[in-house]
Amino acid sequence: MISSHALDLAQTLVRMNTVSQNSNLELIHFIRDHLAKLGVKSRLTYNADKTKANLFATLGEGKASGIILSGHTDTVPWDGQDWTMDPLSALVKDGNLYGRGSADMKAFIGIAVSHAEQFLASDAPFAVHFAFSYDEEVGCFGVKELIADLRDANIRPLACIVGEPTSMVPAIAHKGVYRYKCCVRGKEAHSSLTPHSVNAIEMAARVVGRVRDMAEGFERDEPRFEGFDVPFSTASVGQFHGGIADNVVPRDAEFRYEFRDLPTANAAQMQSEVVAYARSLEPAMQKVAPQTGFSFETICEIPSFLGSKDDAVTRLAQELSGEKGTTLVAFGTEAGLFKNAGIPTVVCGPGSIQQAHQPDEYVSLEQLGRCEAFMQGLASTKAFG
Numbered sequence: 001m002i003s004s005h006a007l008d009l010a011q012t013l014v015r016m017n018t019v020s021q022n023s024n025l026e027l028i029h030f031i032r033d034h035l036a037k038l039g040v041k042s043r044l045t046y047n048a049d050k051t052k053a054n055l056f057a058t059l060g061e062g063k064a065s066g067i068i069l070s071g072h073t074d075t076v077p078w079d080g081q082d083w084t085m086d087p088l089s090a091l092v093k094d095g096n097l098y099g100r101g102s103a104d105m106k107a108f109i110g111i112a113v114s115h116a117e118q119f120l121a122s123d124a125p126f127a128v129h130f131a132f133s134y135d136e137e138v139g140c141f142g143v144k145e146l147i148a149d150l151r152d153a154n155i156r157p158l159a160c161i162v163g164e165p166t167s168m169v170p171a172i173a174h175k176g177v178y179r180y181k182c183c184v185r186g187k188e189a190h191s192s193l194t195p196h197s198v199n200a201i202e203m204a205a206r207v208v209g210r211v212r213d214m215a216e217g218f219e220r221d222e223p224r225f226e227g228f229d230v231p232f233s234t235a236s237v238g239q240f241h242g243g244i245a246d247n248v249v250p251r252d253a254e255f256r257y258e259f260r261d262l263p264t265a266n267a268a269q270m271q272s273e274v275v276a277y278a279r280s281l282e283p284a285m286q287k288v289a290p291q292t293g294f295s296f297e298t299i300c301e302i303p304s305f306l307g308s309k310d311d312a313v314t315r316l317a318q319e320l321s322g323e324k325g326t327t328l329v330a331f332g333t334e335a336g337l338f339k340n341a342g343i344p345t346v347v348c349g350p351g352s353i354q355q356a357h358q359p360d361e362y363v364s365l366e367q368l369g370r371c372e373a374f375m376q377g378l379a380s381t382k383a384f385g
C-alpha cells in the first residue's frame with residue numbers, strides 16, 4: 001500500500017493543469033521549492049519563450065555519478081472526452097487514483113520526489129538524478145534541451161529509468177515515431193486547360209502512393225522483431241487537404257504522414273526515400289511552372305529505443321520491481337533519446353498505458369505501492385553494475 005506522503009504528492013501534481021499547450025512552471029517551481037527545502041539545487045532549462053521548463057536535480061552531491069529517474073510533466077488534453085469526474089480532481093476511489101496524468105505519468109514523478117529524503121540519506125554508491133521534462137506528449141521536445149544541458153555541464157549519468165506506465169515491468173524496446181508534413185505547390189488553371197497547369201493534388205497523391213508502397217514493403221520484406229503487436233515498421237498518411245472547386249486545377253495540397261520504425265530499422269532513411277521520390281517529380285512540374293514543387297516540414301522525431309536484458313539498469317529495475325522478465329511497449333518515450341546520448345536506459349513505471357490518454361484515466365494504488373517499494377529499494381541499493 002502506498003504511504004499517504006507519497007500519495008499526497010502524486011495528487012498535488014495531478015491537480016496542476018499541465019496539458020502540453022499550457023505552461024508547466026507551476027509544477028516545476030513546486031518541485032524546485034520542495035527540493036530547495038532539502039538543500040537540493042535544481043537546474044532548469046527553458047523553452048524559447050520561457051513558459052515551460054525541464055528540471056534536473058542531483059540527490060547525493062559528491063557521488064561520482066548517478067541514476068536518472070525520468071518523467072514528463074505534461075499531459076494530453078481532455079477536450080471532448082467523457083469524464084465522470086473533474087480530470088484535475090485527483091480523486092481516490094475504489095483502490096485507484098483518478099485524474100489526467102495519474103498514470104501518464106505524474107504518480108511516478110510524485111512518488112520519486114516523495115523519496116527525496118531517502119535518496120539524500122542513502123549510502124548507495126550512486127546519486128539519484130531527477131529529470132522532469134516538458135512537451136513530451138507533443139514530440140519529446142523538452143528532454144532534448146535537458147540532455148543537451150547535461151552534455152554542456154559535463155554531467156554523465158550512469159543510467160536512466162523512464163517511469164512511463166509499464167505496469168512496473170521493465171521494458172527494453174519501443175518503436176520510433178517520425179511525423180512529417182508535405183506541402184505541394186502546383187499551378188492553378190481552368191480545368192479545361194490542364195496541360196498548362198500542375199495539379200497539386202495529383203502530385204501529392206503520387207507521393208502518398210509511395211508512402212503506401214513503402215508500408216507494404218515493410219510488411220513484406222522487413223526482418224521481424226518479435227514481441228511487438230505489429231512486428232515490422234509501419235507508415236501511414238493521417239491527413240490530406242487540397243483543392244477548392246471541381247473545375248479548378250488545384251494549386252495547393254498538403255498531407256501529413258508518419259513512420260513507426262522498428263529499433264532495427266532506420267527512419268531517417270525512410271524519410272530520405274520520400275523526399276528523393278518527391279524531388280524526382282519536380283523537373284516535370286517545373287517545366288510547366290518553375291515555382292512549383294514540394295516542401296517538407298518535420299512535426300516530430302522520437303527515436304526508437306533498444307535497451308538490453310543484460311544492461312545493469314535492466315537488472316536493477318527487475319530486482320526493484322520484483323519482475324523476472326522484460327517487455328516491449330507499443331508507445332514512444334524519451335528512452336531512445338537518453339540511450340542515444342550514451343546512457344543505458346530502461347522504461348519501468350506504475351500503471352497501464354491502457355488507461356493513459358483515456359477518459360477517467362487512473363492508476364491503481366496497488367501499482368503505486370509497487371512503485372514506492374521500487375523507490376525504497378533504489379534508496380537502499382548497495383551496488384550497481
Ligand SMILES: [Zn+2]
Nearest residue numbers: 072104105164
Ligand atoms: Zn507518457
